[in-house]
Amino acid sequence: MNRRSFCFSTSAALTGLAGATLFPKIAFSSPTTLSWVSPARINLVHSYVLAGVAKGWFKDEGLNVDIRVGTGTAQSVIQVASSNSFFGQASSSTSCPAIADQDADLITIGQVAYQGFFELAAPPNQPITDPAQLQGKTIGVMSLGGTTDVLLDAMSLAVGLDPSKVRKVVTGTSSSGAAFLQRGDVDAFFVFPDSKFALRQMNVDLSYTPAHTYVPLPGDAILVSKSNASNPDNRDAIVKFLKVCRMGLDYMQNEKNFDELIQIVAKFNPVEGADVVKGRSVLEMLKVYYEPTGGVQRIVCDEQAWQDGVLLMEKIGLIKNKGLPLSSFLDNSFAKQAVAGM
Template sequence: MVLTRRAMLTGGSLAIAGLVGCGEEKEKANSGAVDDVTYVTGFNITGQDSFVFAAIEHGWYRDAGLTVKVVPGVGTRGNLQRLKEGNAQFAVIDLTGGLLEINTGTFTDFRVFAAIYQSTVSCIVALPAANIHAPADLAGKRIGYSEGGVNKTIFPAYAQLAGLDESTVRWVALPPPSIRAALVAGQLDAATEIVVGRPAVEAAAKQRVTMLPYSDVVRDLYGNALGASTDLIRNNPGLVRRFRDATLRGLRWTIDNPDEAGRIMARHNPTYRAEVAAAEVRETVTYVRGNAPHVGHLDEARTNRCIALIQGIGLIKPGLTPDRVAAFDLAPQT
């Protein structure tokens, strides 16, 4: 289990910790002390994760007094388990998936604090041979998914709003690294994916693919966000801010410099092709920027609308409030 020295300190209450000013945090970051943290990606390590490697290579984490170990994620539920067990300090959490986990009571001791994507990037992908062009075409099809992945978790909302009978889908559970390979090999008709993963899927399949984005029918849902345990947020908000700022700096730089970001990704992950990573970065730009005033923006009113939408189709019980899923006091202001 990877622990940080500061991350596990039990300082004062959240209110007291909130009094720590930016100047004091900079002093800590520049004191020469370094905090080792583990960051879990959303799902595997793909081109969309180039921004964290950019922040590492450019020294922005070092400047913040951090060294960051990047490990591949396994979807929202698995990532939340890692936070709960203390095996990671920060993880990518799909905000909608997080709400559904809170609703069931499985995972409740976490909060997101900065949005990566301003809208959901969940989708279903299929090769041309499957003859899938619309949600109705998924009836009777074999769809690969990973247990705990948000694409499967929120599929009922997508199906309901798209007019598809979810019970007609034949789900095939697979480990995260196996899903794309199984799709390309023809062992599946379709698979859960992210829309920004199109270049990597097409590179593996060597042909164009069909994607059915959830955002076409499920409106106003945030996508991935940066998350941490409530203990870390309560006891060490300064560490969260330092990680947040360095990470978002990497994200801003990456969407402005996709080709160089792709090369950085390939240097840190030699099996990944730089041009594929760069193409994936370009796919993320509209999702990162959205209509938000700045990168990472997390809005309480919009989060409330997300909750209302999911509650309206019966996926969560009444009473869940935005502060149960997000630490808005730690959300970036610029």
């Protein structure tokens, strides 16, 4: 069973025996110690929450936040849906289909990125300029069942083509995808700001195509389980968590803070924090993705973009169970309360 099947089948069984056996429920009553699981290895994308830990902002709010390292977006979703971790991070293309079609115990409560991070890297003489070009090719995804896997399918579905005609190879989240490309194992592979910068530093000449161009879906967001969100005893802690995340996102916008943020990330991932020049460039790039849309404040979900995104996912078949209200996918009340108190 691949990770996608594992993710969705686990989500469907969360309230049953299989879910209870694989990921036993953890009761979070009157939470003060909470966990956040990353959607991949720790990197600068996650600075907004790491800063809250390192600078003591969570403790100032009476929270102890435990950082857990995930192995992919699908795994992060599973951990949150099973309450093995209280908070997680995932894109709408991963969370919404699981909620709609598998009744996953998930709800989005805050938005981190307002557009997708991911781009397809290909040889400059063979750029990907149309999703139809993907047919019959082999593409490197970061993990099976994760965001890039889903986006790759969505790119084909968006133009009425069969995603099964596109072969997939896991190339990971680092710049190692270039080695797969050079060996001829893939025709293109997904990158995000971190790996894109590394490839440029290595003087690897590639053409880049943002997936957002063809599949404009809301980017990464903060998730909790619906069970935990609906428990009134948890509300104060969730609002405080989002308040600190908003502080972290604001902190990331000022280049004067870049070196400190790189040092903070290095505490959690020494390799990631070793290259200061790279770190500054990546943080500068992230400012674009983290810029709010729709007139909302940072950390608040752009509800119109989410509504449009859900409709697009229904149209192209990523979501099979159509017509669910937006409230099935997100609850903006926590984030709105968090920013109102700042």
